[in-house]
Amino acid sequence: MTSKMPLLQITASRRIAKDVYETVLTGDTGAITRPGQFVQIRIPGFYLRRPISVCDVAGDKLIIIYKILGKGTAALAKLPVGESVELLSGLGNGFMVDDVYEKPLIVGGGVGTPPLFGLAKKIIEKGFTPDVVLGFASKDDVFYEEEFRTLGLDVYVTTNDGSYGTQGFVTDKMKDLDYDYVFTCGPMPMLKAVHGVSTDGQFSFEERMGCGFGACMCCTCESKYGPKRICKDGPILFREEIVW
Amino acid sequence: MVNTKVTLSGLMMDNPIIPASGTFGFGREFAEYYDINILGSICTKGTTESARFGNPTPRVAECTAGMINSVGLQNPGIDEVISFELPQLAKIYSKPVIANISGFSVEEFVTCCQKIDSAPNVGIIEVNISCPNVRHGGMAFGTSAESAAEVTKAVKAVTTKPIYMKLSPNVTSIKEIAAACESAGADGISLINTLLGMRIDIGRRKPIIANKMGGFSGKAIFPIALRMVYEAAQTVNIPVIGMGGIETAEDVIEMMMAGATAVQVGAANLVNPYACKNIIEDLPEVMERLKIKNINDIIGIVK
Known part of the structure; x- marks a missing residue:
């Protein structure tokens, strides 16, 4: 059991x-x-x-x-x-991959990247090939670029200081790409920026937690449908329900 | 076979273990981990007249052997609790519960208690007087004997169910407050609520908690809680529910020896969802080891 x-x-x-x-x-x-x-x-x-x-x-x-x-x-x-x-x-709820769109895009920022790896594998199982944009502060912070590539995906890395990949933010790279749905996880300012340039998708949030299973209400955020506990009702929220 | 059954103002419980308000929601999250019907009772999430979002995040900070929270009484409001939360809880928990009520004015306490009085699965109403009185400069009701008694009298007048006043430890004399509640007609008291605490992020030079301060709970506060339960139990003749930092069956015994008729387990539930289950399972064995045949025999045995 x-x-x-x-x-x-x-x-x-x-x-x-x-x-x-x-x-x-x-x-x-x-x-x-x-x-x-x-x-x-x-x-x-x-x-x-x-x-x-x-x-x-x-x-x-x-x-x-x-x-x-x-x-x-x-x-x-x-x-x-x-x-x-x-x-x-x-x-937590996890990403919903039951109805993946035609052109999914994966956008990770820093240590927000890890859960997107398991997600990429699931999306591939569904028969789709998501592009991957990973943003890091600097060259020393970059990880898992090769692991995503090994899955057969196109991976674009941006660094804030330009020490590796394309200089800039993930949203700078997103301008060049064709997608109709984003799956993203990363720091709050990045999520907000991705929210601004996208039309549909799922966003994974982070908050200081107490219990992690929905009991203490320490990680509550506002949403269009009332308060949500990041640990239990999240950490994934749909783009349309997010309130900044 | 040892006897773990206790009675609080007519509410008969299979054991003295009650998850504390605010650490157990309305039971749903824990029912995913174990059959919560083993619990003596459940103290439900603090409820106010209107729905409250609570405080901004971060709402939690870690401490040595404990935590500080500043949730700010997030709850869906008394009407939603009566029409949805309590009936839902009745589906997964067949025994009477203790409904925790909060308020920022005497009128709010009265309205909430009046409304929840008729809820069929509420056995006891626990009144949290640790929140600030917005009508009188924001001083918490529970920090003055006069205002604690005022709330007690007001809610007693509109309810038929036993009223337990939940006391704040952030006071000079817990004996004085406990005595005031008893004189005003309280059927019992529960203590302690959290201790006011604070942590600073020394890198950011800012408080960790958005609201700066919060309620300190967890293992670390057990000796303070025990002392206050002892003092209160020495002062009043009504039942006392003891809480604060309880994690083990031994802690339960100690709290009851200090004068508690039943105990609440709070923060421990948040770091181990099986905390209450483990305590309930360990209790008979610990009693046998200590040669306690009937748990009622040790209540207040330490003079």
């Missing part, structure tokens, strides 16, 4: 960009049903769990990618291979 709070073992961990780590966790991944969902990881010594998006799931392997942004994620990066961590698994 699938556990909603399984123990998974760290079976691999590597640094893939500046302060960014890719960790493979092995164990019961059954609670994860959609790309774009997240897990809440209990890190020894910290009261609150850390919400980390799911990059990809393959059988009993769960890949997460996270950036060291504070003491909790720093401690997570230091956990050795072989150690087990307790997750609340399969949290």
Whole structure:
């Protein structure tokens, strides 16, 4: 039986960009049903769990990618291979890929990129070939460009300082591309900019969370249809319901 | 077989474990993790007269062995709670619940309590007097004996169900407030609500919480909660529901020895959705180990 709070073992961990780590966790991944969902990881010594998006799931392997942004994620990066961590698994609504449009576009910004990888694989399974635009601050921050390319997708990288790929923001690159639907995840200013230049799509949000499963109301945002909990009613919102 | 059954003003409970208001919503999220019918009762999300969005985000900050929240009483309003939330809860939880009511004026408390009094699955009304009194300079009702008593009297006059006043710990003398509520007719008291706290993001040089301050809860506050429950229970002759930082069956026993007839589990639910289930399952074993046959025998045993 699938556990909603399984123990998974760290079976691999590597640094893939500046302060960014890719960790493979092995164990019961059954609670994860959609790309774009997240897990809440209990890190020894910290009261609150850390919400980390799911990059990809393959059988009993769960890949997460996270950036060291504070003491909790720093401690997570230091956990050795072989150690087990307790997750609340399969949290959040995830991306809806049932009716993908003709020309989907994937837009990732910084550590918002990981959940879009698992999503890309699902969209490809549906018979579509999304273009991928990834935006980073600088060359040292870039990751997963090759992994997306390995899926057979066209990948465009932008950096704010121009040290790699095209200089500028993801929205500068989006002008050159033909798409009718966006799937995006990244920092708030980027989401807002993508919202401004797109007409339809799904946007993955981030907010400081308490529980991660809809009980505490700490991560509530406004939407066209009333308050939404980012952890439970999100993290994915449809473009048309977003209120800035 | 040990006895874990307790009674709060006529509300009979299979065990003294109640998830605390604001940490359990209206039960739905936890029903995805376990059958919540094992719970002694459920204290529902704090409800005000009108719907409230609550405070801006971030609403949460981590602390050593605890957390600060500033949700700001987000809730759908009393009418929606009565017409939708409570009937929904009745479908997944067959026992009476404790309905938590909040207000920013005496009139708001009265309206909410009057309306919720007839809800069939409400066994007790818990009145949260930690919010600011907007009519009187924003001082929280629960920080003065006079205003705590005023709210108690006003809601008692319009309800038939037992009224439990939920006390704020941010006071000089909890004994004085507890005594005032009892004299004004309260059927019981519950304590403690969260302690006012704050964290600063030293990199950004700004408070972590958008609203600057919030309510500190979690394991770290247990000794303070225990002391206040003890002081209150020494002062009043009405039942006391003890809460604040409870995480284990041992904590439950300790809180009851200090004078609590039942306990509420709050923040622990948020970091482990199975927290109440684990406590309920562990309790009989811990009682046997401590040679407690009937849990009622230890209530207030520490003098």
